[in-house]
Amino acid sequence: MLENSNKQLQSLYTFFQEEFEKELVEELEKLSQLKTVEEGQTLVDIGQQVSFIPLIVSGSIKVSRVDDNGNELLLYYIQANESCAMSFTCCMQQFPSEIRAVAEEQTDFIAIPNELMDSWMMKYPTWKSFAMKTIKLRFNEMLRTIDQIAFQKLDERLANYLRMKAKATQSSLINHSHEQIAQELATSRVVISRLLKKLENDGQVLLYRNQIKLRPQFLQPQ
DNA sequence: ACATTAAGTGATT
DNA sequence: AATCACTTAATGT
Numbered sequence: 001m002l003e004n005s006n007k008q009l010q011s012l013y014t015f016f017q018e019e020f021e022k023e024l025v026e027e028l029e030k031l032s033q034l035k036t037v038e039e040g041q042t043l044v045d046i047g048q049q050v051s052f053i054p055l056i057v058s059g060s061i062k063v064s065r066v067d068d069n070g071n072e073l074l075l076y077y078i079q080a081n082e083s084c085a086m087s088f089t090c091c092m093q094q095f096p097s098e099i100r101a102v103a104e105e106q107t108d109f110i111a112i113p114n115e116l117m118d119s120w121m122m123k124y125p126t127w128k129s130f131a132m133k134t135i136k137l138r139f140n141e142m143l144r145t146i147d148q149i150a151f152q153k154l155d156e157r158l159a160n161y162l163r164m165k166a167k168a169t170q171s172s173l174i175n176h177s178h179e180q181i182a183q184e185l186a187t188s189r190v191v192i193s194r195l196l197k198k199l200e201n202d203g204q205v206l207l208y209r210n211q212i213k214l215r216p217q218f219l220q221p222q
Numbered sequence: 223a224c225a226t227t228a229a230g231t232g233a234t235t
Numbered sequence: 236a237a238t239c240a241c242t243t244a245a246t247g248t
Binding site: 153154187188190191194208209210 | 236237238239244245246
């Protein structure tokens with residue numbers, strides 16, 4: 001396992017060296033520890049304290065919100081070389097998490113203890129700007145999802161979701177049931193099934209059990 | 223062969 | 236677009 005991810009870990013350290021000053025890279029390598037979570041494993045749930053900031057080495061993490069009825073709404077995915085904006089905002093003052101984070105696939109990440117945050121923010125300008133950058137990135141992305149929910153019709157949201165998913169997994173085959181997709185878009189399975197059927201009839205996708213094949217014309221519309 | 227879960231569909235609100 | 240009720244298809248035991 002470790003051997004497999006060594007290469008990507010190396011590339012992350014390269015990323016660090018470009019991004020951060022020497023002292024910070026040294027501290028990172030010294031203090032951080034590599035952790036692995038399996039697919040489906042929950043990293044944090046709503047209300048829990050976050051004790052570390054994750055830096056994703058490989059894999060991806062799904063971040064979502066859950067309402068009172070237990071309905072899930074997908075917020076965003078964290079990919080390789082990214083960190084979690086929410087963890088920055090929570091960790092700083094030890095607030096409980098507002099979100100749920102679940103491993104979308106087997107994911108390796110570096111856990112940075114949150115005690116280090118304060119001093120790093122002061123000591124290393126590059127760390128501060130990295131934190132600001134990830135928060136800004138996410139904030140903009142979430143603004144976009146907000147007006148998707150407010151202004152886009154569900155069929156557009158679905159198309160959007162499928163394309164994003166394909167990009168995230170580098171594959172045109174999506175391994176989700178209609179039910180799962182419905183939950184992430186906070187709608188019902190029946191609606192998703194109907195929309196997907198329409199896409200299939202239009203020759204945009206192929207439907208299987210627990211799988212959706214996105215055809216090229218769907219991924220690259222003229 | 224049977225039970226369970228995923229997907230398809232008409233009708234209603 | 237959501238919900239209900241029901242059917243059909245795929246998959247697991």
